[in-house]
Amino acid sequence: xxxxxxxxxxxxxxxxxxxEAELEEFRIKLLGKKxxxxxLMDEFRTVAPxxxxxxxxxxxxxxTAALDRINTLKQEFATAGSAQGGTDDLTRPGTNDYPGxxxxxxxxxxxxxxxxxxxxxxxxxxxxxxxxxxxxSALNFPEDHPARDMQDTFFIExxxxxxxxxxxxxxxxxxxxTQKPPIRVICPGRVFRNEAISSRSHCIxxxxxxxxxxxxxxxxxxxxxxxxxxxxxxxxDSKIRLRPSFFPFxxxxxxMDVSCNLCGGKGCNVCKxxxxxxxxxxxxxxxxxxxxxxxxxxxxxxxAFGMGIERIAMLKFGVRDIRLFFENDVRFLRQxxxxx
Ligand code: PHE
Numbered sequence: 001x002x003x004x005x006x007x008x009x010x011x012x013x014x015x016x017x018x019x020e021a022e023l024e025e026f027r028i029k030l031l032g033k034k035x036x037x038x039x040l041m042d043e044f045r046t047v048a049p050x051x052x053x054x055x056x057x058x059x060x061x062x063x064t065a066a067l068d069r070i071n072t073l074k075q076e077f078a079t080a081g082s083a084q085g086g087t088d089d090l091t092r093p094g095t096n097d098y099p100g101x102x103x104x105x106x107x108x109x110x111x112x113x114x115x116x117x118x119x120x121x122x123x124x125x126x127x128x129x130x131x132x133x134x135x136x137s138a139l140n141f142p143e144d145h146p147a148r149d150m151q152d153t154f155f156i157e158x159x160x161x162x163x164x165x166x167x168x169x170x171x172x173x174x175x176x177x178t179q180k181p182p183i184r185v186i187c188p189g190r191v192f193r194n195e196a197i198s199s200r201s202h203c204i205x206x207x208x209x210x211x212x213x214x215x216x217x218x219x220x221x222x223x224x225x226x227x228x229x230x231x232x233x234x235x236x237d238s239k240i241r242l243r244p245s246f247f248p249f250x251x252x253x254x255x256m257d258v259s260c261n262l263c264g265g266k267g268c269n270v271c272k273x274x275x276x277x278x279x280x281x282x283x284x285x286x287x288x289x290x291x292x293x294x295x296x297x298x299x300x301x302x303x304a305f306g307m308g309i310e311r312i313a314m315l316k317f318g319v320r321d322i323r324l325f326f327e328n329d330v331r332f333l334r335q336x337x338x339x340x
Contacts, residue, residue, distance in 0.1 A: 001043065005058045008036060012066045020077045027070050037063060101337035105206055105325055108313040109188050112208045115232040116186045119225060121210060124185040126171035128192070132161050134170040138177075138292045139249040147248075154192050154203075164192035167306060169249065172211040176293035181300050182214040188309070202326060206309040211285070213295065213302030219252070219284060222303035226256055226282065233312065234261040241276065250283025250304055262318065270315075277315055280307035 008030070017023045030037050040059060047055055102110075113123055126134075136148055147153070147166065156162040171187035188208045195203060212221070223242065230238045238261065242254040257278050260271035267273040282305035287297035310322050317336075319325070324332050 001040070001047070001055060002058065004036075004040060005055075005062055008040075009062050009065060012062070012069050015069065015073075017073060020074075023070065023073050023077070030066055037066065098334060099337060101333065103325075103333065104313050104317060104319070104336045105309050107336060108316060109206065109208065109309050111233065112229075112309070112312070113186065113188065115229055116210060118232075119184075119228065121184045121186045121212075124171050124175050124187050125189065126165075126168070126174050126187065128165055128190060129156075130163060130165040130170045132163065134173045135163060135165050135167070138173045138289065139169055140286050140288045140292070141248045145248060152193055152195065154194050165189075166193050167191055168207045168209045169304070169306065172209060172304065173289075173293055175211065176213070176290070176295055181295060181302075182212075183302070184212050184214075186210040202322060204326070205322075207306055208309060209304065209306035211302060211304045213285065213290070213300050215300060217301045217303060219303070222282060222284070222305070225303075226280070226305060230256075230258045230279075233316065234258055237264070239265070242282075245281060245283075247281060247283055249286050249289045250281075251286045253281065253283035256280045256282055256305075261315065270318075279311060279315070280305050282306070 012030075015026060017026065029035055032038065037059075040062075044052075044055060044059060132148075135153075136145070141147060153166050154164040168187040168189040168191060171189065172185065175183060175185050175187075186208055187210070189206065190204060191207050192204055212225070223240075227240050230240050237259075239259040241257050243257065245253045245255040247253045255278055257276035259265040260268060260275050260277050262268055262270050263275065265275040267275045271277050282303065285302040285304050290297040290300060290302070310325055313319065313325070314322065
């Protein structure tokens with residue numbers, strides 16, 4: 001029996017198969033139900049007890065050596081196969097790589113830019129770190145207006161004239177100062193407010209503001225342009241309504257509501273049963289603003305509007321918590337992937 005074990009051990013060590021099929025054949029001949037090693041183990045049960053220890057050890061060594069050899073050879077065949085590309089199964093499903101996607105705020109901003117581009121608006125940009133003139137003074141904010149208060153605005157401590165813009169209206173001032181009417185621009189961008197009203201409020205958000213200045217621009221033009229925007233953004237059946245409001249830079253001013261696209265205007269918990277959602281502020285540009293920016297208010301009139309992108313995105317996608325836009329949790333973001 002010892003001779004048989006040693007012979008098998010030698011055969012295992014010397015085994016050099018040329019093909020994978022040969023290896024499988026060898027495995028079955030050795031370890032299969034009727035294999036030689038299996039037969040040896042059966043025989044082992046019948047040997048004299050004083051022989052068991054030595055023989056048992058030898059059989060174990062043989063078994064481990066055989067299994068090791070077979071596994072190594074198997075792996076060699078696998079790597080050789082994939083190196084040649086020969087044995088790869090090309091019909092196997094691929095690994096599912098997540099392709100990435102735009103942030104929902106970018107998706108909505110781009111859509112707004114496209115909608116207004118169809119009405120002839122171009123995009124204007126400006127700095128996030130601004131001065132008092134472009135954010136407040138040129139826009140007809142009185143010296144003591146509460147919006148200038150430390151609570152709303154991030155001032156640079158050493159120089160209170162320098163601050164983080166609280167709205168993108170500052171871009172519109174820069175456009176009016178450097179361009180001649182007709183002017184038709186929208187100003188998307190990031191804005192900063194020192195708000196701590198609730199744990200949900202965020203000191204950074206995004207706006208798109210618009211400005212149209214020409215001869216004979218009227219409130220009817222404002223209303224029609226914003227109705228077009230609402231229909232493009234929320235669907236053809238959308239309605240709008242304007243409620244009187246106040247902004248220092250527009251007169252008259254209004255707050256615009258759009259009919260709730262979630263309940264079709266019947267009333268639900270998102271529109272708090274009213275059927276309407278407030279989405280933007282707007283109005284006719286105050287003549288004082290036109291004059292401050294070097295535009296002749298006796299010849300030109302214009303309208304302006306401004307809205308938060310987060311608000312529009314929440315309503316469009318049914319997002320209930322604004323913080324999701326800033327947390328950047330992949331489980332949230334991947335829902336906006338076009339591949340899904
Ligand atoms: N600038 C205003 C805001 O940030 C929005 C607005 C823009 C209102 C233009 C009217 C006209 O709240």
